[in-house]
Amino acid sequence: MSNSIVxxxxxxxxxxxxxxxxxxxxYDEICISDLKENIGKEILDIRIEYTDDQLDDLFKxxxxxxxxxxxKININDQRMKLYKKIKNIGFNIPKIISKSSNVSIYTEISEGTFVGKNAVINPGVKIGKNCIINTGAIVEHDCIIRDNVHIGPGAVLSGGVTVGENSFIGTGAMITQYLNIASNTLIGAGAVVVKDINEPGVYVGNPAKEIRKE
Incomplete structure (x- = not known):
């Protein structure tokens, strides 16, 4: 079972x-863990057979x-809690990168990060642990994406953008070059960010404006 994954x-x-x-x-074998009430459901022909409480047993x-x-659809740390759980158990945590994505060899992508179909990641980019770079997202040169960030489908980060940990960049959002986005920030779908965001919160619109503090 050495080439199996949960x-x-x-x-x-x-x-x-x-x-x-x-x-x-x-992987030779794939299994899925989830909440107890979802045991028995199928995802792409694979049955959910385990709960998160059984992860220790699966490792053993x-x-x-x-x-x-x-x-990850908002600013929460549940993904990071799960990441820390499997890390503490002792699992190897891979990177999963779609064949259809276009990822420069001059990038750094940390463990636990997912890169979806048709995403583009250009040279000089550094991506932290447990991130999602979703379908069709564009991360331009020299961006820094900290741990536990979700870049939504079709979002565009221009060159030199830094996104703080545990942030969420919504579907189709755009961030102009060399801006800094604070940790624990949510950028709404379609928002256009044209200046630094230094305080955690929820930002929407064109240009993006804060509508709620976190």
Whole structure:
């Protein structure tokens, strides 16, 4: 079972992760853990058979890889809690990168990060642990993305942008070059960020303005 993996989280994002795993034929065996009430449900023909409380047992049985397949749609740290859990158990935590993405060899991508289909990541980019670079997102040269960040589908980060940890950049949002985004910040779908965001909060619109503090 040394080339087996458990995906932690059985929602919609799990389908996307699982699809990339299957297209790349990464692992000999795949299992999924989720909430007790979801036991028995299937995701892309794989049955959810375990809860998160059984992750220790799966590791002891010889499953050596685990990956957080729970999505992130707001500013919460549940993904990071799950990441720390599987890290503390001792699982190997891979990077999962779609074949259809275009990732420069001059990038640094840390463990636990997912890069979806048709995403573009250009030279000089550094991406932290447990991030999601979702379908069709563009991360231009020299961006720095800290741990536990979700860059939503079709979002665009111009060159030199820094995104603080635990932030969420919504679908189709745009951040202009060399800006800094504070940790624990949510940028709404379609928002256009044209100046630094130094305080955590929720920002929407064009140009993006704060509508709620965090």
């Amino acid at each position: 995906l932690v989280g059985g929602g919609g994002h799990c389908k996307v992760v699982l699809d990339v795993i299957k297209e790349n034929n990464y 049985k010889g499953i050596s890889f685990a990956f957080v397949s729970m999505g």
